[in-house]
Amino acid sequence: MDLTAYSYVVVGSGLMGSVMAERIASQLGERVLVIEKRDHIGGNCYSAEDETTGIEYHRYGTHIFHTSDEKVWNYIRKFTAFNHYQHRVLSNHKDKIYQFPINLETINHFYALTLKPYEVEAFMETIRTDIKNPQNFEEQAISQIGKDLYEAFFKGYTIKQWQVDPKSLPAAIFNRLPFRKNYVDNYFFDRWQGIPQDGYTAIFQRLLADHKITVLTNTDYFEIRDQLKPDTCLIYSGPIDQFFDYKYGKLSWRTLRFEKEVIDKEEYQGNSVINYPDPEVPFTRIHEPRYLHPEREYRKDKTVIFKEYSLPDKGDNPYYPIASTENHRLLNLYKEEAARLPNVFISGRLGDYKYYDMHQTIARALEIFETGIRPLIPTHHAV
Ligand SMILES: Cc1cc2nc3c(=O)[nH]c(=O)nc-3n(C[C@H](O)[C@H](O)[C@H](O)COP(=O)(O)OP(=O)(O)OC[C@H]3O[C@@H](n4cnc5c(N)ncnc54)[C@H](O)[C@@H]3O)c2cc1C
Structure with missing residues (x-):
């Protein structure tokens, strides 16, 4: 495949990469190459049907869409309808169940x-x-x-x-943690909230459906970067320290591990997420995704749960940035380097080394497109 045929290359098919690709193809009419190292699109929002139970689950942890940003809401609804799921969290302390936040x-x-x-x-x-x-x-x-x-x-x-x-x-x-003196137990207070009716992965299939977009999964950017045109407009949503070959050192991350269990019961815990704060319990949460889609008819003889464990990332599956003085110092050095590169946009949760909710990632992608990519058009058309 001739990778020099693309003036726009997007690394990562999560929300940052997929929204950028969709904008470039639909608004600029340009061809876009999306490179994704995993075997699927959708980044950490990826959802799929569990093979045993048929229950839609979120492979990288339960994702609830919520926003009060009208621009983001109007944009994302072009690619999905949402159900009416409202998130409520419970906490199991010494085998008693409490509402959470307090x-x-x-x-x-x-x-x-x-x-x-x-x-x-x-x-x-x-x-x-x-x-x-x-x-x-x-x-x-x-x-x-x-x-x-x-x-x-x-x-x-x-x-x-x-x-x-x-x-x-x-x-x-x-x-910053909520504490309520009333019985209101909603986790989020945003204007809009829900789970995509067809699951998250369907959003990405639609975002990337334009025939001007080519997606290469199972492809690591660092293995093909030498084959790209030197003046390619690059949107990179991988880890920022890796982009610069860790020249100043590595940023540290927490990661998660999920342990799946199929249970021969219609319902196991009665809620989509229950926290386990007690130190003697090794996991932090149990997810039971059947509650995310109350509008679906799931089988009644089985359910599926995922126990979530938190651990340090060894460099292959970064989830949460860690707030520390050293990480902050490294990030600033990498950001200074990134600012000096013309036609390279490094962003998303890995690129900005920042926890973004989904609506914040979409808002950031729309902003980068409007303020960074669109103004480049004359340059690119001239090439
Ligand atoms: C456990 C967890 C729960 C969350 N729950 C919620 C929630 O309930 N509600 C909410 O709004 N948000 C939630 N989020 C946040 C949400 O996941 C992010 O906002 C969103 O995934 C960010 O999208 P992104 O494109 O920046 O990153 P990602 O989704 O991580 O996408 C980046 C992509 O880049 C690819 N990539 C990286 N390096 C390379 C490379 N070298 N070559 C090719 N591809 C590469 C990765 O494989 C990945 O697919 C949660 C996040 C986590 C971690």
Whole structure:
């Protein structure tokens, strides 16, 4: 295949890469080559039917689409309809199930009380530990919700998820976590929320359906990059440190491992996601994807669950960037290099080394197309 025939090359077929390819083909009328090293399109949003149960699951962890961004919502609905799924999370502490994030039901259940919303503040005063100027995540947590709730729902979970001592995390992180004095148990409050009716992978099939787009799966960019035209406009959504051959060092990541079990019951846990914060339980969550599609008729004799384990990434499956001074320093060095490259756009969760929700990834792709790629058209047409 002659790779020099393409003026636009996109690395990665996740949301960043696929939205960019769709925009370039449909808005500029240009041919685009999409290179994907996995054997499937869709990046970490990939979904498929489980072979034993027929239940649609998300291979890289449960994905709930939610947004209040009208531009993103109008864009993505051209490629899918959404069902009416609303995300609610539960937490299993010592074999008792609590609503999460902490709300009035959680507090009443935990302390065997019947508080009203207007009584919560006075009660919290009795369980908080008085700490002047909390210096870290743990101190902030126990000064806001007390030691018992902190240890039940946050301490073990944080240690398992990040493998760090919560005392080494900034206090500000705790303030970003929701706490509700009422019974509202929705996880998200966005204007729109749901799961794509035909699953996530169908979105990517439609995004990449234009005949001007060629997709090469099982193809690693680093193995073919020498065959591309030197002036190719490159949209790269892989890890930024790898793009520069790790010249300043490696960014570190957390990864996840999922353990699948088919259970001979119609329903196993009664909810799509349950957290397991206790330190003696080795996994962090159990996903049961049958609840993501209440509109579908699934078989009644079996269900499928996935236990989620968090571990350090060895370099092959990066999931979550790790906030540390060293990673921040390296990222800045790589970003400075990237800014000096004409016609190269490095972005997405791996390229920006940043956790993006799906709507944020789409917004970023639309922005890069409008502000970075579109203004290049005269140059490219002249070539
Ligand atoms: C566990 C988990 C749960 C999540 N849940 C939600 C949720 O509920 N709601 C929500 O809105 N968002 C969620 N997200 C975020 C969502 O997954 C991201 O916003 C989205 O996947 C980012 O898309 P992307 O294209 O930047 O990256 P990716 O989807 O990772 O795509 C990058 C692609 O580039 C490919 N690639 C990398 N290097 C190369 C190379 N050298 N050559 C060729 N191809 C390469 C990769 O194989 C991958 O397919 C979740 C993320 C995780 C990790």
